[in-house]
Amino acid sequence: MAASKNAKKPSKAQVDDRASVEPSVRVFTKWTPQLIQAAEIQADAGNLTQAAKVCAWLLTDDRIRGCISARIQALLGLVPGFEKAGDRRRSGKAIKALEAGDDFWFSYPESELWLMLAWGLLLGVSPMRHNPQYPEGHGGRILPCPEFWHPAAGLRYDFTDREWKIRVATAGNDFGVEETLTPGDGTWVLHTPFGKHRPWELGFWKCLAWWKLLKDYGRGDWARHMEKGSLLVLTQAVVAQNIGMGGNPDSKQVRDESALALYQRGKDAVAALPVGKDLKLVEASGEAHALYESAKDAANDAFAVCIRGGNLTSSVGENGSLAAAEVQERTGDFVNLRFDAETTSNTLHGQSLPWWAQWNYGDKSLAPWPDYPVAPQRNLKNFAETISAFNKAVADLELAGFEVDRERALEEFELLEFVKPGKRPVLVAPAAPANDNGGQPAPAPASAPAPGSESKPGPATPEQT
Numbered sequence: 500m501a502a503s504k505n506a507k508k509p510s511k512a513q514v515d516d517r518a519s520v521e522p523s524v525r526v527f528t529k530w531t532p533q534l535i536q537a538a539e540i541q542a543d544a545g546n547l548t549q550a551a552k553v554c555a556w557l558l559t560d561d562r563i564r565g566c567i568s569a570r571i572q573a574l575l576g577l578v579p580g581f582e583k584a585g586d587r588r589r590s591g592k593a594i595k596a597l598e599a600g601d602d603f604w605f606s607y608p609e610s611e612l613w614l615m616l617a618w619g620l621l622l623g624v625s626p627m628r629h630n631p632q633y634p635e636g637h638g639g640r641i642l643p644c645p646e647f648w649h650p651a652a653g654l655r656y657d658f659t660d661r662e663w664k665i666r667v668a669t670a671g672n673d674f675g676v677e678e679t680l681t682p683g684d685g686t687w688v689l690h691t692p693f694g695k696h697r698p699w700e701l702g703f704w705k706c707l708a709w710w711k712l713l714k715d716y717g718r719g720d721w722a723r724h725m726e727k728g729s730l731l732v733l734t735q736a737v738v739a740q741n742i743g744m745g746g747n748p749d750s751k752q753v754r755d756e757s758a759l760a761l762y763q764r765g766k767d768a769v770a771a772l773p774v775g776k777d778l779k780l781v782e783a784s785g786e787a788h789a790l791y792e793s794a795k796d797a798a799n800d801a802f803a804v805c806i807r808g809g810n811l812t813s814s815v816g817e818n819g820s821l822a823a824a825e826v827q828e829r830t831g832d833f834v835n836l837r838f839d840a841e842t843t844s845n846t847l848h849g850q851s852l853p854w855w856a857q858w859n860y861g862d863k864s865l866a867p868w869p870d871y872p873v874a875p876q877r878n879l880k881n882f883a884e885t886i887s888a889f890n891k892a893v894a895d896l897e898l899a900g901f902e903v904d905r906e907r908a909l910e911e912f913e914l915l916e917f918v919k920p921g922k923r924p925v926l927v928a929p930a931a932p933a934n935d936n937g938g939q940p941a942p943a944p945a946s947a948p949a950p951g952s953e954s955k956p957g958p959a960t961p962e963q964t
Contacts, residue, residue, distance in 0.1 A: 508641060508858040509631055519628075522668040522675035524651045526555040530715075535708050542699050545658055547622065551650035554621040554704050557711055562799045566806040571616045573832065574839045575609050579871045585864035593856055593865045596640065603869075605634055606642040606855065607847065614647035615846075616839060619690040620806070622650055623702030626665060626680060627688040629851070631858075640859045643851050645688045653677060656697075663689065683850035692842040706805045710798040717794035724791070808835055833875055840871040885912060 528534065530553070538549035557563050581597055583590040597603040611627070618625035627645040634642060652675065653666035663682070666675035682689035693701035803809065853863035889912050896903050909915045 519667045519669060521628075521648055522652045522666050524649045526552040526651055528552055528556070530556055530708075530712060532712065535712065538708075539705065545656035547624065547650055547654045547656075547699055550699060550702075550704060551622060551654065553708050554618065554702075555651065557621060557704060557707050558617070560711055560714070560802070562802045563707060563711070563806070566803055567617050567620065568613075570620075570807055570832075570835055570839070571613055573836050574616070574843065574871060574873075575612060577840075577871045577873065579603075579844075579869040581867035582870050584867055585862060589860065589862070590865050590867060593860055594867050596638070596859070597867065600637055600640070602637060602640060602642055602855070605637065606644050606851075611645065611647055612843070615645075615688075615690050616692075616843065618647070618650065619692045619842070621703050621707075623691065623693050623698035623700065623704075624650065624654070625690040626650060626654060626663075627690065629686055629688070629854070641855075643855050643858075645851055654680075683853070685854050688846065688850045690842070690846045692839070692846075703805050707802060710801045713794055714798035717791045717798075721791035807832060833873075836873045840873045844869045844871065886914065886918075889914065 534549075535553065538553050541548070542550040558567070581594045581603075583594060615625045615627055626648040628648045630644045630646045631641050632644050633639070648665065650665075653664070655664050656662075657664055663680035664677050665680045667678045668675035680687045680689065691698040848866055848868050852866035852869075856866040857863045889908070893903050893905065893908060906915075909918060
């Protein structure tokens with residue numbers, strides 16, 4: 500589908516007649532300081548081909564891939580809502596199609612959004628090309644379905660024309676022809692999370708490439724050190740034991756026979772030394788492995804700091820893991836999550852969803868805003884402890900004779916949303932217990948007779964008998 504600013508909805512025949520594809524991209528390179536510098540120089544001139552190959556190399560590192568995935572999956576694991584735009588009634592119909600009709604999930608699968616976000620962070624710019632489809636079960640609506648387009652396919656910014664260029668392969672031309680990339684024209688989407696002005700300057704690749712090179716060099720040196728430490732060295736003592744009957748122990752024939760015998764036992768190189776000669780493996784004093792491990796650890800820490808904003812969750816002692824995780828969430832992960840949500844929403848709403856709305860509803864202004872729920876959840880335990888501490892503090896102050904402005908205190912503790920200041924309860928003395936005399940006062944208890952005043956019993960009455 501050729502680039503066009505025509506707002507007309509593509510027909511099914513036009514959609515099925517696509518011939519433009521991504522050119523073949525080969526990114527294998529053994530990187531050196533000189534090649535990295537050359538990629539930086541080319542990027543400064545607007546050519547991002549080599550810089551894109553650097554990014555592909557960076558994604559082969561386990562720590563870089565892990566940090567990138569942790570950051571991106573924190574966003575893609577959320578289910579976005581959609582804010583209405585344009586005409587409220589018609590916009591509600593569009594939102595229903597995105598949510599209940601699954602248009603959003605079909606058009607923007609997690610795999611393509613992952614590539615868009617990863618390359619946007621690493622290179623600073625991530626191109627995608629609409630691949631319109633009429634899928635079944637979507638009410639005949641056409642879905643944009645943007646697909647990631649590898650930046651190594653000749654992506655460059657032409658400072659003369661002030662335009663983006665990229666190569667597109669066609670039938671019979673695998674290398675492709677250069678095409679103008681206009682973000683938001685209905686064909687191309689260009690994700691630039693760090694802004695439109697020289698976005699490659701703020702991509703992570705410039706920070707990560709040198710640490711990745713150090714880590715690769717350290718890993719290679721470590722492997723070679725292990726290899727050298729396992730080599731067999733043939734000294735004069737070994738030669739003497741392999742001498743046959745008679746013959747000069749220093750003769751070339753004897754040394755060659757000994758070397759051949761050992762060579763046939765393994766693939767490592769073997770040397771048979773002349774009499775009086777010795778060969779030793781000279782290595783750095785101390786624990787050499789610590790040198791390689793320190794380079795690896797320093798590179799891994801740099802990766803985490805650059806991508807996630809901190810390394811507290813990966814480089815922390817056992818006793819401080821919980822506190823480190825909380826600090827990492829507040830200072831790095833949450834900030835990144837909010838940033839990634841905003842930039843993703845801006846790109847989709849600005850360059851892709853308007854065409855979905857135009858093709859299906861005839862009005863670009865109906866394109867809704869994807870809204871990812873990135874606000875941190877309230878810690879209910881901490882909230883309950885705050886209310887308890889607040890209540891005790893107010894009670895202690897009033898008990899000490901101070902008058903407390905309760906409404907101001909609730910506002911200071913951010914509690915007005917849940918509680919409101921009211922009147923203090925009046926303390927009432929407990930009521931007397933109820934009796935069985937119908938509410939009449941109970942008779943007074945009879946007083947005991949005084950000593951010596953007891954009356955003698957008289958004659959019995961008829962009732963007594």
